[in-house]
Amino acid sequence: MRPAPWITSLPCLLILLCAGLPATAFPVASATAQSQRSLTTQIDAIIRQPRYAAADWGIAVVSLDSGRMLYSHQSGKLFQPASTAKLFTAALTLSTLAADYRIPTRLLSAAPVRHGRLDGPLLLYGMGDPTLGTPGANPAWADDLAGQLAARGIREVRGDLVADDSYFAGPQLGSGWEASDLLGWFAAPASALSVHENIVALTVTPAANAGQPARLSFAPAVATPPLADTLTTAPAHAPDDINLYRAPGDPLLHAFGSIAAGTPPHTYRLAIPSPARQAGEELRAALARHGMRLRGQLRVLHWPERDDALRADAQTLAEVLSPPVAAILAQGLKRSQNLYLQNLLQIDGISAQAAAAGQPDAPTGFLSSEAWGLHALHDLLGRIGIAPSSVLLEEGTGLSRGDLATPEAMVRLLQYLAAQPWAATLRGMLPVAGVDGTLERRMRDGPATDRVQAKTGSMAHVHSLAGYVTTANGQQLAFAILLNNDERGAVEPPASGDIDAIVQLLAGWRGTD
Template identity: 25%
Template sequence: MRSFLKEEISNRQRIKIFFFALFIFSFFPSFAQKHKEKEKKTTLFDEIELLKKDDDFKHVTWGICVVKTDNDSTIAEYNSEVSMIPASTMKVITTAPALSLLGKDFRFKTLIQYTGNIDKTGTLHGNIYIKGGGDPTLGAYRFDKTTTVDYILKQWMDGIFQAGINKIDGAIIGDASIFEDELIAPNWLYADIGNYYGAGACGLDICENAFTVYFEPSKNEGDSAKIVRIDPDVPNMEVINKVTVSGPSKEGTGVYINGTPYSNLRIFEGKIPLNKKEEFEIYGSQPDPSLTCTYLFDKFLKSECVEISQKPTTIRLLKMKNQLVDTLKRKTIFTTNSPTLEEIVYQTNLRSLNVYAEHLLKMMGYIVNNEGGTYSGIKAVRNFWSSRGVDLSGFLMEDGSGLSPMNNVTPRHLTEMLRVFTKDATFTSFYNSLPIGGKTGSISNILKGSAADNNLRAKSGYMYGVRSFTGYVKNKKKEQLAFSIIINNYECKAAEIKKKFEKLMIKIAELD
């Protein structure tokens, strides 16, 4: 009897379980469908539509343009004809024509020259000139040792010795006249120009026209930060140091340098983090790069026991003081060649070097229009792109680097420029200069593990309220696409915009 009851109860339980399972599975198809929809991958077009409705994009101006490079077909666009501030993506507009107009093997040249005569004792009765050739790499550490300060100064000294000169009855004079005296673009912001990234383009440069300030390890919160040294030794620079030490947290730290070209005053303001072991470094723009270069060479020669009767100066300073400029014929005794333009453009786009881009712009002005100035260079660049069939309506160029907030470019401008440049003989050099997604430059830490990783090549741009990306990527069919994305006037965190644009770039790479 007990076994019968147990069997009956067991059967009832089985029936209950069966109907319960039937009930659950009756809802499973709709549940599975919803789950599948949730997992459904979005496309580029979906992401564009989502951004149109994004609360962070409510009060911004933004646009995107994606084109095939083998024809003029547009894959995707939104506000592609709206002019916006491009920030550092302006550098692609400058570096591409520089390669084409000057040639990838072009080298800047700096000449060591002298005037007067050399007597039997080895005394030069005249002046030594450093004739600048607009080389932005003079004294730079980014290349091999041949561009470093000590190497260059020793080469120049050896050139003087080989000419039979061991004493100078005259001066070391810097000649930066290949470029205009105006170092920076007219509408750069005051807040930028005292800092290293606001260093302008001079006809005679040294150390990328910047200097490094080293603060000693900071011990106590609230202390005044003490300067250990400034490198290179900038002549006549007056420093007002208002920098203090913050707490252990790095939040709220940052040092800014105020100052203008040709003004010797530099004001350091801000806070450095508390650190009892390591020096803290900040970087500023030199007041007068030509004078710094001349001064450093004068100092180097004197350290090697070469007597020089007069103080180092420049052509610009002599003219300002109405002093007689030596008009005697100069003899060249040594030439310093820069790295190739291909190498310079690579560093310009990889490291987003404003000072290099501005030098390239002025050099194009000098070569094309016989005038080494910002607007002469802009004229050369505009003519280059318009001659390639790019419609420049709505295009406003105020510098070569993108630091000016007055630049205006549409996403269409950038993609069209990238598209037409694929036919240029120097395209490979330009393409290789662009940072690689997930690997190098400013996009090394994004796009990892995606279809854009080690595929997408792009220049990024960033300034307050501005974020941009422009470059090339191959789709699933291995077709090359050119793209540009720009946003202005956003208020959310820059990291949020970067994340949203990263998703767009991945979706471009995933296109069929």
């Protein structure tokens, strides 16, 4: 999910403090449709409001019981889906990987161990775990790996420590990700060697007196980037003017402007430019804590660099495992965590590439891990019966504005998912209206509460919601609601309120299909 657009006064990668959005707009009391005709009339009234004259709505609602379309508005037209595109990646992952598969992160070496010395380089090899270092998922991963080395009697490494993220072939940024997003946490690099979700938290605190430098602190501290800081403290009650900028491809973070004295600290979550280096630094510190001496340097190996000799005949000296893929996917959908879904797409792609080896119809030439994942997704959609022209995805998260899908294709996907043996598992991974995930604060009152499981999506001028609803008389519906080209006026309520009002109508419906 991409948050509301940053307020900027300079081009790309400049972040200022953003205001939150109010919760809902359309009255829930209207959710009383008794027939399909009245349902259609009430939905039409919502989407035909004058404020949406220049916007585009695409809606499809299907009964899972009969398969009949209950409501359709431009359902065959392509729309930007935002994070509802994650449903496609989820379908591919559940069809490709075992739900209990755990992604390894390994320490490898082909060098001999003699008298407590590893006589050669040590390779920290990532295989796509996006949860490494997060609470509940190996938060002490570096000490765990170092402890396993120490248990082997290793006290010295006579070689470099190589942090290798080349397991994923291709750029670390998803296709179509915009330069203006790349400093934000939601566009963190999708690396095969990820740590702390590839995010560092920056807290800006004013000094006691105007004119003094503001204080910047980073968590974790080991992730503090190179910094050019001229942020100062302004007089009390002055407007804050906090500016953060990092040029694409440059690790240097510029911080300038001012924060008013007496203002509470402001915290920003920023993308780490090189997750593999961050992981390597953390492991190097852990080796020292466990009494191991590293004679060499820390090196980072990124695609398209290769050093096959490092892995040739290498043995696994230590390993940590991710949570099961099902748990990773659930977190990725509940929280709309882009890193999780983009990494899973690339793992799916590596699996598809291995399965295609030697097949006469296999793609030729170089394909990135992302492209292999999308190739596998297109094959899956073909088996489902979804036309390739109705789903045009560039990456696995919905962050690209080049991602396009029709509401009809999304509902067809939801129908397919509902018929799978793991349908209940997938439905439990989705945010629940008024209860958890990205729907926790939405539809807290009314018939939709706790009866809707759906994936949210939002970008500038794009709002979407797709999933399942149980109606007032127990019918099961699948729906996709996509709103594009929406410009909200300064005093107008957010479009999410009108989307929620449509879902409330579906949840309160007592008619038959």
